Amino acid sequence: MPAPDPSNDPDAAYDVVVVGGGPAGLQAALTLGRMHRRTLLLDSGEYRNAPAEHMHNFVTRDGTPPAEFRAAARVELAGYATVTVREAAATAVVPDGAGFRVEVGAAPYAGSAGGPPALTARALVLATGMRDTLPAVPGLEPLFGTVAAVCPYCHGHELSGKHVAVLGNGPHVARVAFLLERIASRRTVLADGADLEPGVRAQLDAAGVAVRPEPVKELRRSATGATVSFAEGPDEEVGGIFVAAEFAQRAPFAERLGLRMLASGAVEVDAMGRTSVPGVFAAGDMAHTAALPMPMASVLTAAASGLVAAAAADGDLLARDHPA
Numbered sequence: 001m002p003a004p005d006p007s008n009d010p011d012a013a014y015d016v017v018v019v020g021g022g023p024a025g026l027q028a029a030l031t032l033g034r035m036h037r038r039t040l041l042l043d044s045g046e047y048r049n050a051p052a053e054h055m056h057n058f059v060t061r062d063g064t065p066p067a068e069f070r071a072a073a074r075v076e077l078a079g080y081a082t083v084t085v086r087e088a089a090a091t092a093v094v095p096d097g098a099g100f101r102v103e104v105g106a107a108p109y110a111g112s113a114g115g116p117p118a119l120t121a122r123a124l125v126l127a128t129g130m131r132d133t134l135p136a137v138p139g140l141e142p143l144f145g146t147v148a149a150v151c152p153y154c155h156g157h158e159l160s161g162k163h164v165a166v167l168g169n170g171p172h173v174a175r176v177a178f179l180l181e182r183i184a185s186r187r188t189v190l191a192d193g194a195d196l197e198p199g200v201r202a203q204l205d206a207a208g209v210a211v212r213p214e215p216v217k218e219l220r221r222s223a224t225g226a227t228v229s230f231a232e233g234p235d236e237e238v239g240g241i242f243v244a245a246e247f248a249q250r251a252p253f254a255e256r257l258g259l260r261m262l263a264s265g266a267v268e269v270d271a272m273g274r275t276s277v278p279g280v281f282a283a284g285d286m287a288h289t290a291a292l293p294m295p296m297a298s299v300l301t302a303a304a305s306g307l308v309a310a311a312a313a314d315g316d317l318l319a320r321d322h323p324a
């Protein structure tokens, strides 16, 4: 059977499809709803901060559980008649005439609203986020989001006055240890069997940061944080652990649409969230301007960039509808 032609279905034709229901996509949909744009938000339910119990460093929302933040955003979106939210994954995004054809997979959660399997959008806001890969240290994954974290700005303060570990052996470990110098009572770098660069080691020594060079055998949750066991030597008891995760695009659309990419693995956007392909805007962790070395990776900046990208998409449609 041929695929349905969404352009024949008025229920499947949108001004903008927002792909992603994290802070960037939710804010983009709110901005578009406020401008009465026919907007569809697709959300596959895979959020970067899903392992975290609380989110921090967002004024008025400091300490809010991420799921509570998203639920509050959904309640606000429900007040905008032109915005539809579907709990389903976009499976394909293809240029089609002056816009895009978006194919949608089955709804992944029980009870979520269905809808046509193919849609048209005059413009796209991609907000599909990044996927983290943790270092392969036994016991790390179950601690991620509670005892183990990536960002001292998001999860450092909660470790005030505690012994904090920094797991890793690249040059970044010194920066993370220094970010924690006014917060932690003691800092230990877990080099996990690798040699630190001599310059990094000298910086850590000068700053009074301890180094455990032995391979880490296991991390276990403890009453006060985590117990770190090594291949040899005594265990360390720590309140929390910072790690460097590798990150990559969660969705394949940047590559499939041929968007210009940056060395960080993010999509290059201009200050308005425009990508290198007309009609495609990107926001949140998946994109940043060339002026930055990597995405800011915070809820507030993701939401802010969602607003900007949505306003740019709205302006783009306006310019198309009212040519000079």
Ligand SMILES: Cc1cc2nc3c(=O)[nH]c(=O)nc-3n(C[C@H](O)[C@H](O)[C@H](O)COP(=O)(O)OP(=O)(O)OC[C@H]3O[C@@H](n4cnc5c(N)ncnc54)[C@H](O)[C@@H]3O)c2cc1C
Pocket (backbone or CB within 6 Å): 019, 020, 021, 022, 023, 024, 025, 042, 043, 044, 045, 046, 047, 048, 049, 050, 051, 052, 054, 055, 056, 057, 058, 088, 089, 090, 091, 127, 128, 129, 130, 132, 144, 145, 149, 150, 154, 155, 250, 251, 283, 284, 285, 286, 296, 297, 298, 299, 300, 302
């Ligand atoms: C453990 C952890 C804790 C964190 N804590 C904090 C904190 O305390 N404070 C803070 O400011 N930041 C924190 N962050 C960073 C924060 O989570 C991110 O910066 C933020 O979530 C980025 O928002 P986003 O909308 O770009 O992406 P995400 O929140 O990752 O959302 C991506 C969205 O895209 C959707 N998606 C992906 N592919 C598809 C598809 N094919 N179809 C449909 N939908 C799709 C996903 O389902 C999801 O809805 C933390 C990160 C981690 C890993």
